[in-house]
Amino acid sequence: MSAMIDCMLLEAWLDFVAHMPGGVSHSNPVLLLLLNSHSSHTALGVIAKSRSLDVEILLPPGNTTSELQPCDQVVSGFKARLATLRVMLLQTKGFTGVTDQALFRLIAEASQASFTPADLSKAFGHCGLYPLDPEEVLNHLPSDEHRGHGRLVQGLRLLPPCWPPL
Helix, strand or coil: CHHHHHHHHHHHHHHHHHHCCCCCCCCCCCEEEECCCCHHHHCHHHHHHHHHCCEEEECCCCCCHHHHCHHHHHHHHHHHHHHHHHHHHHHHHCHHHCCHHHHHHHHHHHHHHHCCHHHHHHHHHHCCECCECHHHHHHHCCCCCCCCCCCCCCCCCCCCCCCCCC
8 A cells, every 4th residue: 555655746746847838848957867776766657757857766775775876965955053152152052051942942043054055066066956956876785795685786877767677
């Protein structure tokens, strides 16, 4: 049931992208949609709709998508900044000076410092997703040896999407 719901949501999102102003058109560059290898992401309806909209789908090998999640990098930066600000507050005010209002101020300060266009751009660029650098993307995917399967991957290539699989 979950895969069916995921598939329906993904198809609805593709419909939304197709109809939004300035969305997908033949004058715009091809969009890249990075997904994990969940069965709903490889459903025929999703693949057909994405191909008709010039949306390329990249499905990295299993257990590797965490290597390519730039938003996780930005959130980790936010959490690190928040922890630093909290320690600084505790050092200056002590435990008695930490109020709910002070914590909300810390969260706001860490958010403003972390969720900036520059940080987001840096995170997407670091893993090779924007601008798209296929070699950098592949460098972030661990080999089978690093995933604990005991085999080395000889080489990975980004192939154009096709159905059925070769």
